[in-house]
Each structure stands twice: as structure tokens, then as C-alpha cells.
Amino acid sequence: MKTILTGIRSNSILTLGNYLGALLPMVRLANEHSREMNVNIFVPDLHSIISSVDGNLQENIVRTIKYYLAAGLEINENVHIYRQSYVPAHSELCWILNCVATMGETSRMTQYKEKSEGRDSCNVGIFDYPILMAADILLYSAEYVPIGEDQFQHIELTRNIATRFNNRFGEIFTVPAKTADQVKFMEVDNGLRIRDLLNPEKKMSKSTAAENSKIMLDDEPAKAAKKIMSATTDSLGKVKYDMWAQPGISNLLQIEALITDVPLQDVISTWAGETRYGDLKKKVASSVSGMLSEFQEKLAKISDQQVYELFEAGEKYANEVANAKLAEVQKAFGLR
Numbered sequence: 001m002k003t004i005l006t007g008i009r010s011n012s013i014l015t016l017g018n019y020l021g022a023l024l025p026m027v028r029l030a031n032e033h034s035r036e037m038n039v040n041i042f043v044p045d046l047h048s049i050i051s052s053v054d055g056n057l058q059e060n061i062v063r064t065i066k067y068y069l070a071a072g073l074e075i076n077e078n079v080h081i082y083r084q085s086y087v088p089a090h091s092e093l094c095w096i097l098n099c100v101a102t103m104g105e106t107s108r109m110t111q112y113k114e115k116s117e118g119r120d121s122c123n124v125g126i127f128d129y130p131i132l133m134a135a136d137i138l139l140y141s142a143e144y145v146p147i148g149e150d151q152f153q154h155i156e157l158t159r160n161i162a163t164r165f166n167n168r169f170g171e172i173f174t175v176p177a178k179t180a181d182q183v184k185f186m187e188v189d190n191g192l193r194i195r196d197l198l199n200p201e202k203k204m205s206k207s208t209a210a211e212n213s214k215i216m217l218d219d220e221p222a223k224a225a226k227k228i229m230s231a232t233t234d235s236l237g238k239v240k241y242d243m244w245a246q247p248g249i250s251n252l253l254q255i256e257a258l259i260t261d262v263p264l265q266d267v268i269s270t271w272a273g274e275t276r277y278g279d280l281k282k283k284v285a286s287s288v289s290g291m292l293s294e295f296q297e298k299l300a301k302i303s304d305q306q307v308y309e310l311f312e313a314g315e316k317y318a319n320e321v322a323n324a325k326l327a328e329v330q331k332a333f334g335l336r
Helices: 016-033 057-070 089-098 103-107 110-116 124-138 149-169 179-186 221-229 247-260 264-271 277-300 304-333
Strands: 003-007 038-043 079-083
Touching: 003 016, 003 124, 016 038, 016 057, 016 247, 038 057, 038 304, 057 079, 057 277, 057 304, 079 304, 089 124, 089 304, 103 124, 103 149, 110 124, 110 149, 124 149, 149 179, 149 304, 221 277, 247 264, 247 277
Parallel strands: 003 038, 038 079
Antiparallel strands: none
């Protein structure tokens, strides 16, 4: 069976952007393919500690899995949920892959450049986490790794490392699909980014200081609606989907399409030529508040015990698969 693998860092409460751009598409993909594919959904807690931790990591880990369940994830024998740090093979393979990857290719990673820019120094994890990500993928022979466009470069790095290793030791690793094939499998035109409500030139981010720039999944529905009503648009006076000329309006159309599960083109056609931005905002605000109300109601019904039972089963599976692959790698290097 082929494997799909994905994970969302558990540093804090997620935003509407995380939900629509990553969580919900992954849930739909999992539900569609879990009868004929393994679906590995892991909590990348080792990745989470690269940045500052607020002391609520354990709470965040459990809540992240609750998010998947509240979003409609269907559990069956092919869906495996586990914590990264509970599978020690991730850390050990990361070290071995450090001895295969090069400083040059790792230092070219855009995310490293962005996160280290302007700093006198940064922790080694910021530099090295693409190698840990490669270990996350290669341990389970994952062919498909649904991600945002900011992670495409890391998939290509994983492919390069796996190919280099296989050329030296034989076909031990499954090389993940190319970025173009990943995008095709995810059934999106490109990596999806929900935009900042106040500055639609940027993506919505949970780390942004301005509260009205983002909608959090724990926001009261009425509060979220007010944030939509205050979203930045433009002075052109015509509703049109154009991410370059009208990113604010385009972002609202995109949010509406994703929440109502209506094709984007249909939403664009419905609002084409309209001049009253307030009417569009009211519609999107209603959709967002309704979605949050339903989501939060479902979330409240999921117990911690349900999550820990999923972890217990998933981590037993993950350790068996990961340890078997790690043993192949260790033997190739003469460590076993």
C-alpha cells in the first residue's frame, strides 16, 4: 500500500488559514484514500520545540488531533495517528541523513534564510529541521506529503537525499513524488494560502501580533465575524478575483468557497460585477461564524482519552514500520 503522510506543528491554537489551507484538505484527502492507502497523521512535536514553547505543548498536541477529528477525519485500520517524539527512529535517522545531506543544499533553504535573517545567531534546529522532515517522510516510504507551497523546497531536498542514498546503497528509500505530482494529488492548483485580513499581501499567521489580522479556531463566532467585516479590501469598487490587483477581495472569495464547499469559480461568478464590498463581507462573516460554531461544538465533545487511545495504537504501528526501515539504513552504513 502507498502511504500519505502529513503533520501540523502544535505550537498554539490554529488559525482559520491553517484549518482551510492545511487541516481540512488533509482530512478530505485522508477520507477519500484511506481505504486503499496508509494515512499517517503525526504530531511533529520535535519540530514544535525549534521555536519558543509556551509551556502548553502537551495541551496543544492533544488539541491538534482533536482538530482533525472535529474536522471530520474518519478513523479506520489504515489511519495511523502518532507523536513524532514517541518514535525514536525519527531522531536517529535524522542524524544519519545529516551525514548524507550537504551544508550547501541545507543553507539554500528559503525558510532557513527567512528565519535566520537579521539574527546574530539562531538555534541549529532552524537550520537542520528539513533533514528531520526528510526522516519523517522516508521512514514510512511516504510517496505523498500534502504540504503548503512554503514546504515544496523541502520535498525536493528529501528527494535529493533519498536518491543520493539509494545510488550509494541500493533501493532502500522510496523517493517521494515530485512537487508537481504532489500538487496534482492534492487536487489544488498550487499551495493554498489564506491571507492576512489586514495585510492580504501576506499569509494569515498565528504569530502575527495584530489580533484582527487572523481568525483563531477558538475565536467566538461573533468576534470572528467582526474581523471579517474589518478586513482590508481596496478602492476599486468592483468585486473581482485577482490576487495581484485585489488580494483582499480575492481572499474573501476564497474563504467563502472553502467554507461553503462551493467551487471557487462558482463563487466568483456569483459575485462578479458586484460593487458593494459590504455585502460580500456580510456573507463571508456569516459563513465563518456558522462554521466556527459547528466546529467548536464538535470539538467540545471529543475527550482527551479518545486521543490517547489513538496515540497508543498509532505509535505501536509507527514504531514497527520506522524501526524496520531504520534497521535497513543502519545495516547499509555498517552500524548493524
